[in-house]
Amino acid sequence: MTLNSVVIVGAGQGGFQVAASLRQEGYQGAITLIGDEPGLPYQRPPLSKAYLLGKISATALLFRPMDFYTQQNIELVHDQAVAVDRNNRQVRLASGRAVPYDHLVLAMGAHNRPLSVPGADAHGVFGIKTKADADELAPLAKEARHVVVVGAGFVGLEFAAVAAANGATVHVLELGDRPMARAISREMSDLFRAAHEAWGVHFEFRQGIGQILSEGGKVSGVVTAEGKTLPADLVVYGIGVIPNVQLALEAGLDIDNGIKVDSNLLTSDAHISSLGDVASFPCIQNGQKPLRLESVQNAVDQGRAIAARLVGKPAPYTALPWFWTDQGNLKLQIAGMSMGYDNTVALGTPESGQLSVLCFRDDQLVAVESCNRPGDHMAARKILARPPRLTPAEAQVPGFELKAWEAANRD
């Protein structure tokens, strides 16, 4: 079938990438990129750090200027997709417009899991997902004296570091027993815990939030699940996200903790692909078990893969997942997926703030977490993209370096 029109729902990192890559691949048909936020498509990672600190401008957030969409003939539509008519292959928008497609790409992303405690509707309670969130939060973050962060994940801790740098008292409530427990090893958690504490951040582990107190509609404090009251003039929560599957669900597509796609990123309808935060794909680094990843790398690489397939170059999606977070002066970079690791080897020391943790499963390297050791991260990405060979025994030899090993073990 000839492909004359591609419609992309969601103008975030993944949706944008599909549009840009389609043109790079030489596709000349129509591209409609539908986003429900105002303005031009932009990157989200700086919203909880560099942009919030005023280190980068709103222009620097943009993927491309307006000219790009005009010159590349990408129709950018600010509207909300409300239904997919699979029989007639068209997307219906809130405005009433129907957009026909030969191929549809669902890239709706995810929304923040809401903070569902009494008082959460007070002014001064924020999740960070959109530029609008960050724009509203930035001036308050500068003024805030007492900040409570709910959730010690990437976003919560990025904001905690910002708030501490702004001179606020910062408390972080976390249900788990260590920072970023879902994503990183205990060794690396410990380094970040110590660093945040040195910046003045107070952790309350195994501690949920009970309610939010307010005065005159403005947040004034937080009561923990155990009944402890913390003063607060600003509350920021980062307690996970929920994939925006509603459109796909109502269209009858298979859902499995996200829109279910196969190794080619196709949904249960061969005319519909999905990617990024909203898609659950068979991940080879996860033993082909379905996985939903919330990361720039995942959105970008899956966007490229879909574009390549649509121009006749299909290939199973196998890209190595990698992640990063910037907190204060610490850059944490993760290559690979550490689920189920049973052994670690550390390079560097936590005290120096420069540490890499090599995670092994059944004596095979599955992930490398690096703090302020970007050379290790880059070497790890190369090593993990090839068949496994590095053993814990080799990595434990004094003086072992990932970069040197990588150079000596290229095929």
Add this chain to the structure above:
Amino acid sequence: MPTLTFIEHNGTLHQVHGEVGQSVMQAATFAMLPGIQGDCGGACSCATCHAYVDEAWVDRFPPVAGTEDEMLDNVSERRANSRLSCQLVIEEGMDGLMVHLPASQY
């Protein structure tokens, strides 16, 4: 508005408008140049915006250090004038800045 010159590894020239305060990486991606990806958006986290600053311009930027230095150790064909272009901020008086692009980001 400074005009930047990018030269692809095959010799193709591109004249690109940059903004003061913008990164060289973003000037390149905004102009849709081939050869600069900038996957991480400028966070010095991906090393897909590697470029060679023309010898005449090398000293106009702060020297390579820290994260950028270590990331550059892993690009293909690092040279003395290699930079991650997301770390290069365009300043007043940089009209005519010349940047050479590598054959590949990988």
